[in-house]
Amino acid sequence: MAFERAFDVAKKISDSAIHRLSLYVRILEEWEREGRDTTSSEELAERGGTTAAQVRKDLSLFGSFGKRGLGYSVGELADHIRSILGLGRTWRVALVGAGRIGTALLEYRGFRERGFDIVAVYDADPAKVGGCVGERTVRDVAGLEEGIRAEGVEIVVLAVPGEAVQPIVDLVVRAGVRGILNFAPLKPRVPEGVTVRDVNLVMELEALSFALSQDGPDA
Amino acid sequence: MAFERAFDVAKKISDSAIHRLSLYVRILEEWEREGRDTTSSEELAERGGTTAAQVRKDLSLFGSFGKRGLGYSVGELADHIRSILGLGRTWRVALVGAGRIGTALLEYRGFRERGFDIVAVYDADPAKVGGCVGERTVRDVAGLEEGIRAEGVEIVVLAVPGEAVQPIVDLVVRAGVRGILNFAPLKPRVPEGVTVRDVNLVMELEALSFALSQDGPDA
DNA sequence: GGTCGTTTGTGAAATCCTTCACATAACGTA
DNA sequence: TACGTTATGTGAAGGATTTCACAAACGACC
Ligand SMILES: NC(=O)c1ccc[n+]([C@@H]2O[C@H](COP(=O)([O-])OP(=O)(O)OC[C@H]3O[C@@H](n4cnc5c(N)ncnc54)[C@H](O)[C@@H]3O)[C@@H](O)[C@H]2O)c1
Ligand SMILES: NC(=O)c1ccc[n+]([C@@H]2O[C@H](COP(=O)([O-])OP(=O)(O)OC[C@H]3O[C@@H](n4cnc5c(N)ncnc54)[C@H](O)[C@@H]3O)[C@@H](O)[C@H]2O)c1
Numbered sequence: 085m086a087f088e089r090a091f092d093v094a095k096k097i098s099d100s101a102i103h104r105l106s107l108y109v110r111i112l113e114e115w116e117r118e119g120r121d122t123t124s125s126e127e128l129a130e131r132g133g134t135t136a137a138q139v140r141k142d143l144s145l146f147g148s149f150g151k152r153g154l155g156y157s158v159g160e161l162a163d164h165i166r167s168i169l170g171l172g173r174t175w176r177v178a179l180v181g182a183g184r185i186g187t188a189l190l191e192y193r194g195f196r197e198r199g200f201d202i203v204a205v206y207d208a209d210p211a212k213v214g215g216c217v218g219e220r221t222v223r224d225v226a227g228l229e230e231g232i233r234a235e236g237v238e239i240v241v242l243a244v245p246g247e248a249v250q251p252i253v254d255l256v257v258r259a260g261v262r263g264i265l266n267f268a269p270l271k272p273r274v275p276e277g278v279t280v281r282d283v284n285l286v287m288e289l290e291a292l293s294f295a296l297s298q299d300g301p302d303a
Numbered sequence: 304m305a306f307e308r309a310f311d312v313a314k315k316i317s318d319s320a321i322h323r324l325s326l327y328v329r330i331l332e333e334w335e336r337e338g339r340d341t342t343s344s345e346e347l348a349e350r351g352g353t354t355a356a357q358v359r360k361d362l363s364l365f366g367s368f369g370k371r372g373l374g375y376s377v378g379e380l381a382d383h384i385r386s387i388l389g390l391g392r393t394w395r396v397a398l399v400g401a402g403r404i405g406t407a408l409l410e411y412r413g414f415r416e417r418g419f420d421i422v423a424v425y426d427a428d429p430a431k432v433g434g435c436v437g438e439r440t441v442r443d444v445a446g447l448e449e450g451i452r453a454e455g456v457e458i459v460v461l462a463v464p465g466e467a468v469q470p471i472v473d474l475v476v477r478a479g480v481r482g483i484l485n486f487a488p489l490k491p492r493v494p495e496g497v498t499v500r501d502v503n504l505v506m507e508l509e510a511l512s513f514a515l516s517q518d519g520p521d522a
Numbered sequence: 523g524g525t526c527g528t529t530t531g532t533g534a535a536a537t538c539c540t541t542c543a544c545a546t547a548a549c550g551t552a
Numbered sequence: 553t554a555c556g557t558t559a560t561g562t563g564a565a566g567g568a569t570t571t572c573a574c575a576a577a578c579g580a581c582c
Contacts, residue, residue, distance in 0.1 A: 096538085097513075098538075098539065099510070100539080101539090102509075102510050102513050103506055103510065105513075106505075106506045106509040106510065107506070109509075110488070124558095124559065124560090125559075125560075126559080133490060134540095135540080135541070136559090136560095137540075137541055137542070137543095138539095138540065138541080140559090140560065140561060140562085141539090141540075141541085141561090141562085143560095143561090144560090144561055144562065148560075148561060150559080150560055150561080151547080151548060151549090151559085151560075152546065152547040152548050152549095152558080152559060152560040152561075153546095153547065153548040153549060153557075153558045153559050153560075154547095154548065154549070154558075154559070154560085155558090155559065155560080156560090168513070168516075169509050169512055169513045169516070170512040170513055170515060170516030171509065171512055175508075175512060175515075177508075184406070184407035184410050184411065185407045185411075187403070187407075188403035188404045188406075188407040189504075191403050192403065192404075194488070194505055195504075195505065195508065198505050198508070198509070199512075200505075200508050200512075238515060239508070239511055239512075239515070262514075262515055262518075263511035263512075263514060263515045264511075265504075265507055265508060265511060269329065269413070271352060277518060279511055279514040279515070281507045281510060281511055283502065283504065283507060285408070285414075285484075285502065286325075286413055286414065286417050286419075287322055287325045287326070288484055288500045288502060289394075289396075289414065289417070289419050289458070289484060290321075290325040290328075290388050290390065290417070291318070291321050291322065291325065291500055292458055292482035292483075292484060292498055292500055293388055293389040293390060293394060293418075293419075293458075293482075294316075294321050294324075294387070294388045294389055295481075295482060295498040296389060296394075296457060296458070296481055296482045296498070297388070297389030299481075299496060315568085317568075317569065319569080320569085343528095343529065343530090344529075344530075345529080353570095354570080354571070355529090355530095356570075356571055356572070356573090357569095357570065357571080359529090359530065359531060359532085360531090360532085360569090360570075360571085362530095362531090363530090363531055363532065367530075367531060369529075369530055369531080370529085370530075370577080370578065370579090371528080371529055371530040371531075371576065371577040371578055372527080372528045372529050372530075372576095372577065372578040372579065373528080373529070373530085373577095373578065373579075374528090374529065374530080375530090
């Protein structure tokens with residue numbers, strides 16, 4: 085069969101491999117726009133800050149997309165990786181929490197461009213519900229479960245205060261959501277089969293603090 | 304010697320270990336507020352979503368902070384980890400880019416609470432320069448290098464468009480900054496000794512997309 | 523003081539991830 | 553068709569991180 089799907093046979097793929105694939109697509113798309121036809125693991129590695137062997141290993145987890153002696157077709161490889169990452173489509177996303185972070189995300193074009201369409205926004209604050217953020221109307225979080233089902237929402241972005249996280253997570257999981265991006269500094273509990281990714285900015289700053297403390301003293 | 308500093312003898316500490324330490328502090332501080340005196344690796348692991356062995360291993364990279372048979376003193380362990388991460392002080396942070404993400408960050412109290420004090424804000428847009436965001440005045444990015452030196456800025460948070468990143472990074476590194484938190488979807492090049500941490504939200508969403516594509520088909 | 527139950531700290535084993543190295547496939551040339 | 557050059561795909565080696573498992577340390581209790 086031409087179209088390999090070796091990767092859904094329950095193999096374990098590391099997080100860093102996925103991050104690199106995500107990076108490779110971005111590089112390849114840039115090259116597509118520049119009209120480049122072919123590339124090599126060497127070039128991708130150079131541009132992506134890794135090694136050629138790593139690039140080939142990452143790809144080999146999912147199939148073989150190149151031609152020996154020639155390299156890869158930029159367009160085809162991009163297609164393959166997009167298909168691996170599930171990016172050949174639009175994902176329906178709901179945002180919960182139209183606060184500072186929430187509105188920043190809403191007005192960012194990069195998400196829709198990359199296939200993540202924020203189809204609905206929810207908040208609990210009566211002062212915000214009914215109002216507009218950008219071109220979208222903020223809905224009452226009371227209708228969240230119903231809304232998720234009605235709109236076929238697949239991913240929820242959570243930008244609410246920490247204490248509100250767990251109840252909302254329970255609710256959206258009940259409504260069938262299996263992917264959550266969480267900005268609160270607190271890891272919610274979810275059942276098997278649901279993926280949560282946390283964006284914890286304070287942790288990132290603390291990692292910087294550690295790095296600076298390590299080699300700072302001698303400066 | 305009572306105060307061990309075994310960790311600055313050039314040992315390699317993994318990123319994930321640092322993230323977990325950061326998590327442990329947060330848990331311990333919560334327990335401190337609740338008035339709990341002691342805890343165990345078991346409890347920390349349970350609460351932090353890891354294993355007891357992992358907790359002990361993480362801590363053992365830096366010293367030994369517990370009492371066998373008894374566990375850890377909540378307060379002392381928090382102190383030790385804060386000291387390891389360099390959190391026993393305030394870090395001087397500058398924000399570059401007072402756009403959507405930038406202003407969200409500025410108005411967030413969590414950073415100062417955890418020792419990251421945003422002492423200055425810079426932007427290139429003449430319409431923004433001179434204006435206020437929260438209680439801070441936006442300064443012209445032309446004065447960034449000078450400002451960094453004058454204010455003793457140690458960490459820079461970059462919330463500017465991708466194409467502006469590299470020049471600003473070069474400039475702030477020249478001014479002596481060794482820690483950068485970058486929101487643009489593009490990894491800047493920096494010399495040895497400078498740490499950059501990237502927050503790439505699109506990559507996080509793409510990782511969710513992958514996870515959903517993996518086990519989605521059977522649903 | 524001795525014994526018991528507890529929990530740490532840590533070598534050793536197991537697992538996961540990256541790098542190495544090379545057989546293999548593809549193409550151009552003659 | 554044979555040969556030379558190139559760059560992939562992948563087992564095997566090497567490193568790093570996580571898990572295991574247990575000796576050592578501590579307090580309680582008698
Ligand atoms: N702003 C930042 O820079 C920043 C940085 C790091 C982390 N965070 C985290 O991100 C989250 C959001 O931060 P923010 O600064 O945007 O906060 P915010 O207070 O500006 O916004 C939170 C929004 O959530 C809404 N909300 C509260 N409870 C809700 C509920 N049960 N259902 C629906 N909506 C509800 C509020 O009405 C508000 O509009 C917080 O957990 C915060 O800790 C924010
Ligand atoms: N907003 C989001 O939700 C979001 C999500 C993911 C990534 N990002 C990334 O974060 C970065 C900022 O995004 P944003 O949405 O806040 O953009 P924005 O356009 O709202 O803000 C960018 C700000 O940077 C300023 N700026 C431009 N060039 C500058 C320079 N040379 N020096 C100083 N300031 C300069 C602009 O004047 C503007 O105020 C971008 O790289 C974007 O890709 C944003």
